[in-house]
Amino acid sequence: VSQLGGDEGKHAFVLKTAKGTRDYNPKQMAIREKVFNIIISCFKRHGAETIDTPVFELKETLTGKYGEDSKLIYDLKDQGGELLSLRYDLTVPFARYLAMNKITNIKRYHIAKVYRRDNPAMTRGRYREFYQCDFDIAGQYDAMIADAECLKIVYEILNELDLGDFRIKVNDRRILDGMFAVCGVPDEKFRTICSTVDKLDKMAWEDVKKEMVNEKGLSEDVGDRIGEYVSMQGGQDLAERLLQDRKLSQNKQACAGLTDMKLLFSYLELFQVTDKVVFDLSLARGLDYYTGVIYEAILSQTIPALVSTPAEQNGADEAGVNVGSVAGGGRYDGLVGMFDPKGRKVPCVGVSIGIERIFSIMEQKAEASSEKVRTTETQVLVASAQKNLLEERLKLTNALWNEGIKAEVLYKKNPKLLSQLQHCEETGIPLVAILGEQELKDGVVKLRNVVSREEVDVPRADLS
Amino acid sequence: VSQLGGDEGKHAFVLKTAKGTRDYNPKQMAIREKVFNIIISCFKRHGAETIDTPVFELKETLTGKYGEDSKLIYDLKDQGGELLSLRYDLTVPFARYLAMNKITNIKRYHIAKVYRRDNPAMTRGRYREFYQCDFDIAGQYDAMIADAECLKIVYEILNELDLGDFRIKVNDRRILDGMFAVCGVPDEKFRTICSTVDKLDKMAWEDVKKEMVNEKGLSEDVGDRIGEYVSMQGGQDLAERLLQDRKLSQNKQACAGLTDMKLLFSYLELFQVTDKVVFDLSLARGLDYYTGVIYEAILSQTIPALVSTPAEQNGADEAGVNVGSVAGGGRYDGLVGMFDPKGRKVPCVGVSIGIERIFSIMEQKAEASSEKVRTTETQVLVASAQKNLLEERLKLTNALWNEGIKAEVLYKKNPKLLSQLQHCEETGIPLVAILGEQELKDGVVKLRNVVSREEVDVPRADLS
Structure with missing residues (x-):
C-alpha cells in the first residue's frame, strides 16, 4: 500500500x-x-x-x-x-x-x-x-x-x-x-x-x-x-x-x-x-x-x-x-x-x-516449484546485434505475425543484443531470430535456441 | 418482463x-x-x-x-x-x-x-x-x-x-x-x-x-x-x-x-x-x-x-x-x-x-445465416431403443467420459428413441451410440450418424 x-x-x-x-x-x-x-x-x-x-x-x-x-x-x-x-x-x-x-x-x-x-x-x-x-x-x-x-x-x-x-x-x-x-x-x-x-x-x-x-x-x-x-x-x-x-x-x-x-x-x-x-x-x-x-x-x-x-x-x-x-x-x-x-x-x-x-x-x-510460470506465449523474438536494422526487424516481425507466429520485437531503434537475449530469458521466449547485414545479404535469418544457444541459418522464404 | x-x-x-x-x-x-x-x-x-x-x-x-x-x-x-x-x-x-x-x-x-x-x-x-x-x-x-x-x-x-x-x-x-x-x-x-x-x-x-x-x-x-x-x-x-x-x-x-x-x-x-x-x-x-x-x-x-x-x-x-x-x-x-x-x-x-x-x-x-449455432460440444449421445438399459447407458457414458469424449445421456430410465434422436437434432450432436440387448450380447455399440442416418457396429473395446 x-x-x-x-x-x-x-x-x-x-x-x-x-x-x-x-x-x-x-x-x-x-x-x-x-x-x-x-x-x-x-x-x-x-x-x-x-x-x-x-x-x-x-x-x-x-x-x-x-x-x-x-x-x-x-x-x-x-x-x-x-x-x-x-x-x-x-x-x-x-x-x-x-x-x-x-x-x-x-x-x-x-x-x-x-x-x-x-x-x-x-x-x-x-x-x-x-x-x-x-x-x-x-x-x-x-x-x-x-x-x-x-x-x-x-x-x-x-x-x-x-x-x-x-x-x-x-x-x-x-x-x-x-x-x-x-x-x-x-x-x-x-x-x-x-x-x-x-x-x-x-x-x-x-x-x-x-x-x-x-x-x-x-x-x-x-x-x-x-x-x-x-x-x-x-x-x-x-x-x-x-x-x-x-x-x-x-x-x-x-x-x-x-x-x-x-x-x-x-x-x-x-x-x-x-x-x-x-x-x-x-x-x-x-x-x-x-x-x-x-x-x-x-x-x-x-x-x-x-x-x-x-x-x-x-x-x-x-x-x-x-x-x-x-x-x-x-x-x-x-x-x-x-x-x-x-x-x-x-x-x-x-x-x-x-x-x-x-x-x-x-x-x-x-x-x-522450480519450473517458471510463463505469462506470454511468444515463440520468437526478432532481434539484431547491429545498428540501424529497426526497419528490417519490423518487416520480419510483421511477416511472422502474418503467418500466425507469436512474435515480439523490442520497441527500440538500436537495442543491445544482450538486452534482447535477457528479455527472452526473463519471459521464457524459446527462440531468437537474429538479423545482421550478412544474413540480409544471404537472404537468411539466424535462428538461435535461447537455452541451448544452438544456431541455424534459415532461409527467409521458409520463415514466412 | x-x-x-x-x-x-x-x-x-x-x-x-x-x-x-x-x-x-x-x-x-x-x-x-x-x-x-x-x-x-x-x-x-x-x-x-x-x-x-x-x-x-x-x-x-x-x-x-x-x-x-x-x-x-x-x-x-x-x-x-x-x-x-x-x-x-x-x-x-x-x-x-x-x-x-x-x-x-x-x-x-x-x-x-x-x-x-x-x-x-x-x-x-x-x-x-x-x-x-x-x-x-x-x-x-x-x-x-x-x-x-x-x-x-x-x-x-x-x-x-x-x-x-x-x-x-x-x-x-x-x-x-x-x-x-x-x-x-x-x-x-x-x-x-x-x-x-x-x-x-x-x-x-x-x-x-x-x-x-x-x-x-x-x-x-x-x-x-x-x-x-x-x-x-x-x-x-x-x-x-x-x-x-x-x-x-x-x-x-x-x-x-x-x-x-x-x-x-x-x-x-x-x-x-x-x-x-x-x-x-x-x-x-x-x-x-x-x-x-x-x-x-x-x-x-x-x-x-x-x-x-x-x-x-x-x-x-x-x-x-x-x-x-x-x-x-x-x-x-x-x-x-x-x-x-x-x-x-x-x-x-x-x-x-x-x-x-x-x-x-x-x-x-x-x-x-442458415447455419445453426451450436451451444454445446457434445460428440455423442448414448441412447437405447429398449427398456431397462439405464445402467448400460450410464456405464458406456462413463467409459466415454473417462476417454475424454464429450458425451451425454438422457436422465430418464426409459426414454423413447425418438426423444433421444430429437435431442441430438435440436442441439446438433452428430453421433448416437445405440445400445440394445443384441449389441450387448455381441459386445458392440451401434454408432449412428444423426444427419446421414448411416449406422456401423463398433466393438465396445474400440470405444473406450
Whole structure:
C-alpha cells in the first residue's frame, strides 16, 4: 500500500484496491487460465452450455433468498432509478433467469465473480470479490441420475487439478430432517440445529453438543441421540442399515432420502467414483434452499498457509462451503418456483467449485516449484546485434505475425543484443531470430535456441 | 418482463434484469466465445500478458479522471468502511495497477465488464454493463513503434472478425492543439472545441461551425480557419505537406505531432496496413487523458439495426468511441503519473475494441445465416431403443467420459428413441451410440450418424 502525497493529513491518497479484493498479476492470470481450462473442459465433456448474467440484480431479486447472510449483500447507491445489489452467488440469478425465460430444462455452467461483505481472509483464498464456478442441471428427470453426474464432475475436476487425495461427503436434507424429528428436535429448530451440526468438521462433538444444549435449548437426551446418528459414516450399506433403523424407518422423509441415497450409490458405482464418496450423516451445509441430496469435497492434504486461524473458524467460506472444502452443492427443487408467478417448480441440482481456494493452492505449488510460470506465449523474438536494422526487424516481425507466429520485437531503434537475449530469458521466449547485414545479404535469418544457444541459418522464404 | 403476483398494487414483483443490462443466453455465449478467441489469439500473437482488477475501486481512484462523464459512475452504497465505485473503464484501473506495483513497462490485455449510468440503446449494442477489451503497451520506448503495433492489432482483429471493409482514422492531440492555436482558439477552449470537432462524423460542417460560434463563442473567422484544416484527409503525404504549412509549421506542438505522424506511417507501411489507415484532421476523441496519437476504426458497411436514432446521436458509445466505430485508442503519457506519489510518468499507448457492437453484428449475422449455432460440444449421445438399459447407458457414458469424449445421456430410465434422436437434432450432436440387448450380447455399440442416418457396429473395446 503506497501513500500519495505523503503528508499525514486527511488528504493523503491511498493507492490500494478495495478491502477484500485483489488484482491478478500476469502470473496469477496464467494459473487462473490453466485452472479454468481444466474445469471448462470437464463441463463441456458433460454437455453443458454456458450463460452469463449481470453483476448486479434488482435488490428485490436477492431479497429473502439467503436468510441471515443477506446482511453481507453489497447494495448500490440510490442514484435515481432502480435499487440494485451486487450478486451474492450465481444460483439465485440462475433461478431468476430460468423463471424469466420460462426455461424448464437446461444443463449450464457459469463462471463469474460474486460479492460478499464478509470478513476477508485473503491468505486462505477468502475474498469479498471472488469467482464462483457453477454447474447445474435443471429439469424434471428420474431420480438421482443428474445428482450422480454432479458428483462425477467433482471427482473428475479434483483428479485433473492434481490437488492430492480428497473425499466427497454426501448426505440428504430429508435424512437430516427425519433424523432431527425422530431425535425429538422441535420443527422450528431444524435449521438452527442443522447449522450447529455443520460445525462438526472443525469442532469436537462435545462442543457441538454444548452449543445445542446451552445455546439452542435442546435437552441432553436429544443431543445424545443426535450424536449417535451424526457419527455414522459409510456407503450404500449404511443407507440400507438405516432403512432398517427402528426409529428412522418410521419417518417418511428419512425413508425417501435413504432410498434415494441407495440409488445414488448404485449410479456412483457405475461412474466408478465410490472410492472417494462417503455417506456422512454429519454433513449439513448452510444454505436454506437445499431440499435433497447435499455434498461437499474436502482435500486430504493440508496446505499450511490455508489452515484457518481459530478466529476465522466459525464462518462459511467463499463458496458457501466449510473451511477446508473445495467444492459443494446439492439439490434445490424449490428456488425457481420462488420466481415463477404461478409458483411452478423446476427441480435443480448443482455443484459449485471453490475456485479461489484452488487458485491459492496452485499459486503456492507454482511458488514452491522450480519450473517458471510463463505469462506470454511468444515463440520468437526478432532481434539484431547491429545498428540501424529497426526497419528490417519490423518487416520480419510483421511477416511472422502474418503467418500466425507469436512474435515480439523490442520497441527500440538500436537495442543491445544482450538486452534482447535477457528479455527472452526473463519471459521464457524459446527462440531468437537474429538479423545482421550478412544474413540480409544471404537472404537468411539466424535462428538461435535461447537455452541451448544452438544456431541455424534459415532461409527467409521458409520463415514466412 | 413478467410480473409476479399479477396485482396492480405496488408489491407486484418485476422479473427482469436491471435497466441497461442483459443476460447472455447460451447462443449469445457461443458467439461471445468465438469473438473473444479471435481477439485473445491476436493479443497473444503480439506477446501480451493479461491482468485482472476488481470490479470496484476506491471512489477516489476514479475521481478527476473522466471530466464531466464522472456523473455516469455507479457508486456503491455506504454500508460502513470504504467508499467504492464500479469501474468506468479499464484504463484508469490499469494506471492505478502500474503505479501501485511500480511497473514501468508491460504489454498487457484486459477483457472485463465496465459500468456507466448512461442512456442505454441496447438494440445498437449500447449497455450500462458492457465488455471492454483493452490492449496497452506501457514503457519508455522509441517513438511510434508501439503505436504502430496497436494499429496493426486493430487491423488484424477487424480482418479476422470478417466484418467487411473498414477504415482506421488517425490524428494526434498535439496536431489538434497546434491547429486550434494557429486558428486563434483561446487555450482554455481547446477541450470544448475538441469535443465539437469530434461530432463531425455525424453532423454536417455547417452545424459543427454553428455550435462553435453560437454555443462556444468562437468568431466566424476562427471557425472558418478550423474548417479548412478539419476537412483534410490523407496519408504520409499530408503530414509532409502540413509540415510546410505557413502557420502550422510555426507551432512546436503541431510540428512534433506531424513529425511523429510521418514516422508512424513509415512503420505502418512496414506492417502493410496503410491501405486502411487515414490521417484525418477531424478525428478528436472525447477522453481528456490522451496526449499524442489517437485513432478510431469505423466499419464501412452499415448494419440497419445498428444505425443510431437521432436522439442517440449526441453521445459517445460504450467504448468511449463515436457511433459507428468499433475500436479506438491512443497515447496517454500522463495518466500513470497522476497515481504516482512523485508524479513519475509511465508513457502508455493502447487500444480498446468495441466488443459489444461486434457482438451485436455477429448475432445478427448468425440470425440471418442458415447455419445453426451450436451451444454445446457434445460428440455423442448414448441412447437405447429398449427398456431397462439405464445402467448400460450410464456405464458406456462413463467409459466415454473417462476417454475424454464429450458425451451425454438422457436422465430418464426409459426414454423413447425418438426423444433421444430429437435431442441430438435440436442441439446438433452428430453421433448416437445405440445400445440394445443384441449389441450387448455381441459386445458392440451401434454408432449412428444423426444427419446421414448411416449406422456401423463398433466393438465396445474400440470405444473406450
